[in-house]
Amino acid sequence: MSDHREQNRADQQRWLETTFGKAVKKSPERRASFATTSGIPLRPVYGCGDVKPGLHERLGLPGEYPFTRGVQPTMYRGRFWTMRQYAGFGTAEESNKRYRYLLQSGQTGLSVAFDLPTQMGRDSDHPRARGEVGKVGVAIDSIRDMATLLDGIPLGTVSTSMTINATGGILLALYQAIGEKQGVAPDQLQGTIQNDILKEYAARGTYIYPPEPSLRLITDIFAYTAKVMPKWNPISISGYHIREAGSTAVQEVAFTLGDGIAYVEAAVKAGLDVDVFAGRLSFFFNAHNNLLEEVAKFRAARRLWAKIMKERFKAKDPRSMMLRFHTQTAGSMLTAQQPENNVARVTIQALAAVLGGTQSLHTNSRDEALGLPTEDAVRVALRTQQIVANESGVADVIDPLGGSWAIEALTDEIEGRAEEYLRKIDDLGGMVQAISKGYVQREIQEAAYAWQRQVEKKEQVVVGVNAFKSEDPPVPVMKVDPALEEQQVRRVKALRAERDNAAATRAVDALRQAARGTENLMPLVLAAVKAEATLGEVSDALRDVFGEYRETVVL
Template sequence: MTDKRKWLETTFGKAVKKAPERRPAFETTSGIRLDPVYAAGDVREGVDERLGLPGEYPFTRGVQSTMYRGRFWTMRQYAGFGTAEESNKRYRYLLASGQTGLSVAFDLPTQMGRDSDHPRARGEVGKVGVAIDSVRDMATLLDGIPLGQVSTSMTINATGGILLALYQAIGEQQGVAPAELQGTIQNDILKEYAARGTYIYPPEPSIRFITDIFAYTAKVMPKWNPISISGYHIREAGSTAVQEVAFTLADGIAYVEAAVRAGLDVDAFAGRLSFFFNAHNNLLEEVAKFRAARRLWARIMKERFKAKDPRSMMLRFHTQTAGSALTAQQPDNNIVRVTLQALAAVLGGTQSLHTNSRDEALGLPTEASVRVALRTQQIIANESGVADVIDPLGGSWAVEALTDEIEGRAQQYLTRIDEMGGMVQAISKGYVQREIQEAAYAWQRRVEAKEELVVGVNAFKSEDPPVPVLKVDPALEVAQAARVQALRRERDQGAAQAAVDAVRRAARGTDNLMPVIVAAVKAQATLGEISDALRDVFGEYRENVVL
């Protein structure tokens, strides 16, 4: 009998009989049963090999050898609303407040390839992000921001290549060569079909566009991350932590396979792949999730894709705290939630981090709320001490056991997806959507039954005074529509039309799309015009409803 078994049967057992535990069983959000205490025997043999050391395969303990002892993670605050002028003011404010990288939110028309004066854009311009229609808007958005010094993340998918082209054009206007530009476009269309919905084209041409971007950035913009493979939105849609890891890595596998089929050498592009994860409230599970994802991806790249370069095996990731965990009730409680989530991301070894603001369940964040969110990161970095030791929870029996369990369960999902023919097939069959929906439903049922307590929502309620909410002036939409109409009148129409026609021809053939899109944005073709040219050739995707 081990010491732990003896303790469970004697000391612990007697205590539980006298005073029962709070619940019949303790589980993580992924349904992993938690022991009351963990011991060495709870961790599988070979833990030292699975752990490795920071900066070395399998990167469980971090992708950099010095981690935050060298420099802190990049502190990005996701921001963008209204017009380019309004967002530019917010970016300047954030940079002046100590933010170390930009993170741009685009409005729905921009995400869906519609100009601001399009009938289907009405009522949505500038509401959930900034409206960008042309190279003029991008110049205004980035006015006064030195692109040779700032790393920029752009949350954009179906139109990601167009926004990348616009960014390159403005960089060149500032005198910054494309090879010196640093940043990331999200560019992850598979999770849009599964969890979010801002897709335009069907999967096959969408993935062709993505692999074109891989090839283009590898050659022209080597410091740019051409994709941020996103589990964030999968988790926001209701997945468990295990599903977030599995479905995100399955998307990554699909993109790598597509690039290899297109003739790219895996070590030529895989080192610039990046990932994007969610950070939820269950701190130990979240830390273990990040560590498991790193180790699993390293093994996939080494064993499945035969990568030779260690950088191809590194899972570098950005983290955003959980928007779905924010509550409209008692919004100040969200500051505490975000702090826990940010701490989990740091303990898990993130490369960059966005902390949500306390008022985001009510509307776009105010400047005061954004400042608190940024200060949360700065306090963790400079006052908590957790950044001074690499992988400080490494070796914890509980964390190592959870890391192993999450890795094993995620691998089971990956095996199942492979048996279906890959992630595209799994999505087309509705398997991924159904798994996420069932997990979201199960969680909601537990909250409604008070099996899971959400402070201020189903427990510890109180009536709090209302908090200020940022409102976007409807007049901004009128001004933005007028701006794009003025551009069409003032530009060289022949040059713009010829450039759009070139995009259409490239889409019909096999040439890389990026050079012609760069030429089109420089000719002042609009985002909507370029997107429509691709629509003419690729068509539009129609969702399969999963019940």
């Protein structure tokens, strides 16, 4: 192999100086240099000489360590990825209609978006909730709302993802309670809660409690689901929001895996066996426009995580080393100008996710830069996935770009650069310390600024924004009826008037007392929501004990 590599390098050098060199001298390239969004230089052509020795060992085979080529032996030849369209708005009734519509249209899993008050642990009638109820997701205040949200949806067969973090344990308890009402045992429920608080401190902002008690809640959920809900993924470690905040692909991999390391360390420190919980960890990545870099990113992340789990945490079970991930196409790449162009962008991004081996996928709707997606736009987004799955042919071969010299060189480069970031994070004392010191935030901010400058200088073309402009016809935009907020406020007030308030108070007080100790809090959260305590009341009980996090401003 080394002879082939040396010969390839020699052939490429000759080609650069002769055939290529003459062509460029006659007709210059479009740019002085080419690079990915992470700043990785791109050669004009790749060959075996551009890939590090030992490719066979780094590749492996599908379903086998180091899982570069996929975590399942059959990948999409067995079944397609889960098509999971993220949705939620207004009241539980309105969102339930959208979920039924999506399932009837061929969606294979639910993905629930919650409004900001729900994410921040505030009931809809709280003063800080005013104007935000039901705007960016569905409002869930109580077990009654959850029952309405999931009405007619068979929880024994449908897998549900819930994008919720600080209040993740409460929503998980509500889901379990409704499953039991449907006659579905907890050990049969399938799905994921995001439950990734570290990226909230670094990139998004929907946190409530300080890092230490937040990590306690997360490890409590790890232990609880391992025992009670073994088919449930207790966390979706999210690079998506890190990338949406402006990071590069390399930073997305590094900071996501850095968060993952912190969660595993916290769980091991709490006494959990890594092979008991690690097989249920899941990840959540962004799919951007640069198809080659994105495919390489997913493969690099999978290989690097496998190595971390095997070498750093001494995992023995191969399932503990598998990086299983959901992907969402890039909301930050959608444009309000010429929104129909977003269909093409989303198609490229979805293709990158599939070529990279995702386990589930959400495709953004063309109108999401303008508002919540309309039903027509959602249908086109889902159809995009179905066309990639059924008509493109890319799902018929496992890791179809594996062995491409360009893909393998980029995979190696992203992996190596992400490892450099992880070493820096270790030097700073781990991910919690890196975030506390502002290192992660600063890196993301600088990357976002660099990208914006490239767009402003037209070094990066964004079709319809800084090039190929045109006048756009009006686009129908979905708006949430303001009356839904008042309806939700009346509902939560009616709950407090109708329930057994003494039982709800006892359950919340028991949770508050337990939070001062060390026992697992999930059974007490479950008891509280079954007693019809509201999400805000449960959150406030924990606020009383844990306090609230105050962000350190990074300039």
